[in-house]
Amino acid sequence: MTTSLSSPRLPAPPLYERIKGALREGILSGQYAPASLLPSEAAMCAQFGASRITVRQALADLQNEGLIFRRHGKGTFVSLPKAFQNVTALQGFAEAMSAHGHAIRNRVLRLGTVPAPTDVAQALQLAPGAPVAELHRVRLLDQSPVSFEVTWLPEALGNIVARADLATRDVFLVLEQDAGVALGHATLAIDAALADHATAAALDTGAGAPLLRVERLTHDAHGTPIDFERLYFRGDAFQYRLRLDRQVAAASQSILPLQDTV
Amino acid sequence: MTTSLSSPRLPAPPLYERIKGALREGILSGQYAPASLLPSEAAMCAQFGASRITVRQALADLQNEGLIFRRHGKGTFVSLPKAFQNVTALQGFAEAMSAHGHAIRNRVLRLGTVPAPTDVAQALQLAPGAPVAELHRVRLLDQSPVSFEVTWLPEALGNIVARADLATRDVFLVLEQDAGVALGHATLAIDAALADHATAAALDTGAGAPLLRVERLTHDAHGTPIDFERLYFRGDAFQYRLRLDRQVAAASQSILPLQDTV
Structure with missing residues (x-):
């Protein structure tokens, strides 16, 4: 298969993906700081013109990724750096x-x-x-x-x-x-x-x-x-x-030596 | 804290842990081969004198570990090697x-x-x-x-x-x-x-x-x-x-060289 970037195969992402992307950008850019409270689900619904189900799907994905966490009754927070x-x-x-x-x-x-x-x-x-x-x-x-x-x-x-x-x-x-x-x-x-x-x-x-x-x-x-x-x-x-260095993998070597990086 | 192995602090494991251990041993010893069907929940309840809740707790743990997987309506199977x-x-x-x-x-x-x-x-x-x-x-x-x-x-x-x-x-x-x-x-x-x-x-x-x-x-x-x-x-x-070699970590080295193992 050959493809050119001039004819991209990028279907428009669904709304929950766009919400995810916007929240992720907000977190990574520092707009939402580590440990800070995210806007409420109701506020996000209004902001993105989305249903609560859609907003929750975006939040569930971000939680699975580890970018946010929820505290019952308190709201959704930005995760701390690992x-x-x-x-x-x-x-x-x-x-x-x-x-x-x-x-x-x-x-x-x-x-x-x-x-x-x-x-x-x-x-x-x-x-x-x-x-x-x-x-x-x-x-x-x-x-x-x-x-x-x-x-x-x-x-x-x-x-x-x-x-x-x-x-x-x-x-x-x-x-x-x-x-x-x-x-x-x-x-x-x-x-x-x-x-x-x-x-x-x-x-x-x-x-x-x-x-x-x-x-x-x-x-x-x-x-x-x-x-x-x-x-x-x-x-x-x-x-x-960890750090890995590129080297040609010789088929005859069953265990490759780790490259000395100094 | 100092402890001696002659006075071990090993509380008796709960029944679901013992069932887990027995099933894990069966899998690792080859008694239950990869992709083979495990005994039914009812058979395990009888074998271990355990309730269905207890057997399911053991199976849920083994599934979380990746040792077994379930097919809806077909039963529980031993995972393939990774x-x-x-x-x-x-x-x-x-x-x-x-x-x-x-x-x-x-x-x-x-x-x-x-x-x-x-x-x-x-x-x-x-x-x-x-x-x-x-x-x-x-x-x-x-x-x-x-x-x-x-x-x-x-x-x-x-x-x-x-x-x-x-x-x-x-x-x-x-x-x-x-x-x-x-x-x-x-x-x-x-x-x-x-x-x-x-x-x-x-x-x-x-x-x-x-x-x-x-x-x-x-x-x-x-x-x-x-x-x-x-x-x-x-x-x-x-x-x-991966393989790692022991070496003394010098505090002054911010990036340690990987040891050449040849």
């Missing part, structure tokens, strides 16, 4: 975020020994059902919950981590400083899911809220897997940022 | 995925010139309202919709891209091969959102489905921004994978 973590080296959350001037606290919800579930045993190269330490934490960024994290460690490392001050320290730092482990690399799988009941309660969000989900398997410097985690970040509060 | 893209170098979707043996097609929904919205103009370093090409595509992986992508290009590059076969070719390759642009680096911001009406329709999913959202700004080799995109991946169908 916190973000630059993903370059392997870092713990507190380590990465405190460099931005954020205050990090952790709330430990569970800590104990459990028989390793199938996927955890496989990741940590243990026999299914082998005892592993399981740690549930909520990470608070400037006192607001940002992520719910489930960590599994081989039992011996778990015993060392359990003695540490987990309210303030990253597990990575405890592994390095208290357990004397040299950390190597981690593999990450990143996708999106909806909050289940427990995660929604931990993150003070509704069930069905969007989550950035990260499965991270950290290895020591010898390549042995020692720390398996599932991290659930609030989609409306957090962002990963 | 497609994934290894994120190492900057690559287009077709380029990255065809290396895994996947067939990629693109459905062009819109292509035309629009006045640049505030955020697009800012990203591409253009005056607000300057003409830009706007391209809407659905990317099909093995004939199933996986991502909805909105691309903005400066008008001159847009005219070249509009003449290309966009059903099969990545914009990156068109920029390099047809427009003679040397691509440099891109910055990515990754988070999660819910599908709005248009995205849900494009991706053949329900409004409110979880999406992995990527905002990508690609620069040419001179560092000039030339391609701004928003990519929306179905949370139930796609995963980014």
Whole structure:
């Protein structure tokens, strides 16, 4: 198919899309500041000559995108800018975020020994059902919950981590400083899911809220897997940022080296 | 706070959590294969001695996690494994995925010139309202919709891209091969959102489905921004994978080099 921009295929957007666009522009241009109250639905109906259903469709879309949020009985507000973590080296959350001037606290919800579930045993190269330490934490960024994290460690490392001050320290730092482990690399799988009941309660969000989900398997410097985690970040509060460089993908290389950008 | 694993703080999980755990184990161990039908709700109630409300709570959580999906009137099925893209170098979707043996097609929904919205103009370093090409595509992986992508290009590059076969070719390759642009680096911001009406329709999913959202700004080799995109991946169908290496974060380095892993 070939197309020319001189004959654009752009059907006129429906009214709710035009309302969305106008509100988005208002938010991005700063006309509506973060945390400020948007005009009422009635005022928008009058402004755009639209029905309440149409205005609500536009607002629902903007809410799904995370640009606005609603407080029952109080109205619709502009979302705050998201916190973000630059993903370059392997870092713990507190380590990465405190460099931005954020205050990090952790709330430990569970800590104990459990028989390793199938996927955890496989990741940590243990026999299914082998005892592993399981740690549930909520990470608070400037006192607001940002992520719910489930960590599994081989039992011996778990015993060392359990003695540490987990309210303030990253597990990575405890592994390095208290357990004397040299950390190597981690593999990450990143996708999106909806909050289940427990995660929604931990993150003070509704069930069905969007989550950035990260499965991270950290290895020591010898390549042995020692720390398996599932991290659930609030989609409306957090962002990963990274930089990629263009290079020719050689078919013979199954794992491409990361480009040195210096 | 210090805690020992010998006095674990593990409250007995509620019944719906135990049902979830049993079903998850069944799926991960292969007892329930991908795409297979799970036992009926009635059968699960009998098996676990649970009420229908409790079984449904467990199933709702597993569905939010993406492990199962429901077909109205047909029952509950185990999800297929997700497609994934290894994120190492900057690559287009077709380029990255065809290396895994996947067939990629693109459905062009819109292509035309629009006045640049505030955020697009800012990203591409253009005056607000300057003409830009706007391209809407659905990317099909093995004939199933996986991502909805909105691309903005400066008008001159847009005219070249509009003449290309966009059903099969990545914009990156068109920029390099047809427009003679040397691509440099891109910055990515990754988070999660819910599908709005248009995205849900494009991706053949329900409004409110979880999406992995990527905002990508690609620069040419001179560092000039030339391609701004928003990519929306179905949370139930796609995963980014990457590898990170541990290194000491020097406070004086504002941008850390990516570690060369070879």
